[in-house]
Amino acid sequence: MRKVYFDHAATTQPDRRVVEAMLPYLEETFGNPSSIHDYGSAAKEAIEKARARVASLINAARPEEIYFTSSGAEADNFALKGIALGNQQKGKHIVTSQIEHHAVMHSAQTMEKWGFQVTYVPVDKYGVVDPADVARAITPQTTLVSIMHANSEVGTIQPIAEIARITRERGVLLHTDAVATVGIIPVDVKELGVDLLSLSGHAFYGPKGAGALYVHKGVRIVPFIDGGVQEGGRRAGTENVPAIVGLGVAAEIAKAEVPGRGAQLTPLRDRLARGLLERIDRVYLNGHPTQRLPSHVNVCVEYIEGESILLFLNMQGVAASSGSACTSRALKASHVLTAMGVDPALAQGSLLFSLGRGNTQEDVDYVLEVLPPIVERLRQMSPLYAARKDS
């Protein structure tokens, strides 16, 4: 049976070069980077090299602006909580959107419990934040605006540079969760004008266990993981040296390959989207028609539920998702689709195909072949489909 991996938004397969670079640090070069002997120095050098590579990928001015974390989620928690707590003498208000990843959204909700005020700006039907809404939401108490670079479920890209012009003018810090974009499309912190940016290695052919937070020099942030002096005293815990090395190599590879990735993926994405709309009735494409990632095709299939489709797709060798991997085991409809105004029942039938560099036209055509009968079969089982035919 053909195997088609269309779940790159959940995670990607590490590049062979990434894995090979990690191997020596799994066993041989095992020192603790904080130790002042050769075992430690070798490890320390390796993570500093990785830091420079990650800095270079996102065009950060200085390697010291990169703080390694264990994941994108940790980077998001660090950004929100570290900035809010570190700048609370100025005020206790932050602004974010209704379509953020749960790592941002739940951090914001936790901070509400701590006595912070949070404004969740809405999005339009394409999932786009209006910079004017951000401008209106900012108060003299606002310390941070956090808007994701691209949404990981529907692929819509946000007008971050425009928002940055507003935050800079208003003297407010800007964080962007760029887990869905770094290593996939070009990301340049200077062009974007952000003060903080989260990224995650496993999202772009790097290893699990290594993410990073970019923090512009001079920004006041308190540590999230308290403890030792690692990461300039801003992130404690013995460094995950092999994963950090892997992240560095993934960054180096991405720097070379990202410019070409869009050109490879876009035609596949469009073929898939077009094919789905043609072959299945009552299928709706989610996200912005043009301001979107080259990798994402998110659709709602009416009358049936997403998980059951995924289970049948899996039996046919196709790996896909119903949206954020973090919620795919949860019960509720995607908060992203809900914020975009998608009918909640329809949102239950959401499917995300996220393409990656290994995918081919044959993969797309295979999915277009196996999906319609699955949809038909589930619809035959659905009381909603029957009710619709009756009426």
Add this chain to the structure above:
Amino acid sequence: MRKVYFDHAATTQPDRRVVEAMLPYLEETFGNPSSIHDYGSAAKEAIEKARARVASLINAARPEEIYFTSSGAEADNFALKGIALGNQQKGKHIVTSQIEHHAVMHSAQTMEKWGFQVTYVPVDKYGVVDPADVARAITPQTTLVSIMHANSEVGTIQPIAEIARITRERGVLLHTDAVATVGIIPVDVKELGVDLLSLSGHAFYGPKGAGALYVHKGVRIVPFIDGGVQEGGRRAGTENVPAIVGLGVAAEIAKAEVPGRGAQLTPLRDRLARGLLERIDRVYLNGHPTQRLPSHVNVCVEYIEGESILLFLNMQGVAASSGSACTSRALKASHVLTAMGVDPALAQGSLLFSLGRGNTQEDVDYVLEVLPPIVERLRQMSPLYAARKDS
């Protein structure tokens, strides 16, 4: 030149079997455990197997009581902040000791900034906490006591079971940072009677990037890393599957080997301690004479400073530390030695030799051969040594 690694307290070399078990999860079995397809299921199964193994090592009743983290430091932050914030309706007071690892100590200090009260109980000259001091420190507002199982700098083992009898009687939760003991000496959460326990894979021949927090069923704890539904909704972030698998294998190996490790290390430790005292004058052994880890020899060498000794030792192929790896790049004398009442100037000359399973008697004898001339040389350079001879 001979190479002697005596810095096992900073980190250990992963076991070959650990590394081999990790390899497939670095590249081939790369799925996100939250995904509902075969790639995801394979990863999910692997981490659940690891969870059962870690639970078994510490005799936890249920695998679900194990929450994977990225490090021991994260587990400590999770325990302290998660319990304090989760139980603040009861009170805002916690009790810990003056000799905790920085991950616990700095978490406690952060919580003081958040408006919590913290009592830091003292230790005696051997570094032992008196359970009676803990009993006295507990107030009706106390929600948590956190006392480390064994100190990672001097090796002193704390009377946790006795403290547990007190906390249980007083209806207070007990956390122990067992990063220095799990996988080195037998650790049994039921015998210890603790509600929470931190451990870290790289401390016992497992990988960097995976630690765990044991949380007894029913204990109220709020997430530390907010986000998705991973780890039962209590710890967000895509799981570091290879590292977790490695931690599981390290736990399995430790379960089999721990009973024998003490017998191998104790004679080496004692030979080294005796040799140092015999061959160098004005050297003082730190820690408890009997209630101590089989791995640790911590001494203070009078008139000279630790780092300069370590640098010379490194030139001779010997890797050691001046105490906690986290502070070895910092300026201040060890807070542990200070709490034990060691003279601050003397504490500057602290050296920690931490032995591990690969070490031999030849390693010990080699250190005993190369260290005395180093000490002599540095003392010749030291104004303190000259002053002492003058007087």
Add this chain to the structure above:
Amino acid sequence: MQYSTKVMEHFANPHNVGEIPDADGVGYVGNPVCGDIMQLYIKVQDGVITDAKFKTFGCGAAIATSSMVTDMVKGKTIDEALKISNRAVAEALDGLPPVKMHCSVLAEEALASAIDDYYKKRVLPSPVKLKVGHEHEAD
């Protein structure tokens, strides 16, 4: 997804899919916003359930529990059927993931709703206490 083999069997090839046009009782529980709807039809003869069919909108567990509960009720008396708990359905499927236990609750409720409908159709006092105000409130 950590579904048991039994769940996957019932999901992939569910038993008793369909409608019973002349059903003696029809249950309808759940709502599309929650992601699960079960419609359950029973045929009753001399107090014994002789046939059962379902239509379900929902996840793998929702379909599998629908299939299992319709299997289980066939041949049972109404009283016996009312004693089928959600746990029994889950157990018959070799267990469900914790986040999916609500599907077995839904199956129990769909059955209760169908039996309730059976009594109502016959204008008899119903022994069924339908749960209301629940996430998957009976329709």
Add this chain to the structure above:
Amino acid sequence: MQYSTKVMEHFANPHNVGEIPDADGVGYVGNPVCGDIMQLYIKVQDGVITDAKFKTFGCGAAIATSSMVTDMVKGKTIDEALKISNRAVAEALDGLPPVKMHCSVLAEEALASAIDDYYKKRVLPSPVKLKVGHEHEAD
């Protein structure tokens, strides 16, 4: 430890270790609690430093900066010597890790302290402003 090769050379084989029994000036800065003490001896002839030696209790950087600063002052006039900044010492060592920059400060201060002592011994007004209340306060 990320010390430069130059630092490690000076640490492993420090120049000018020792005392000058008939020194014209002796500086003593730091304290054992902070982990660094430097004792610096100078010999002065016609306003020119002809010899310098040191004894240091401290880390690798403390020893290397002691070695470097004693090298640097030899042959310099007092005025020139007073212009040697801690940065100059650190640069001569190809840099120091940020957490070790205080060692170069200590070296600058030890030199200043020795020169101050030289003036005091000759009962002359000292051009040196010793820093007080500093972590490594002059003795």
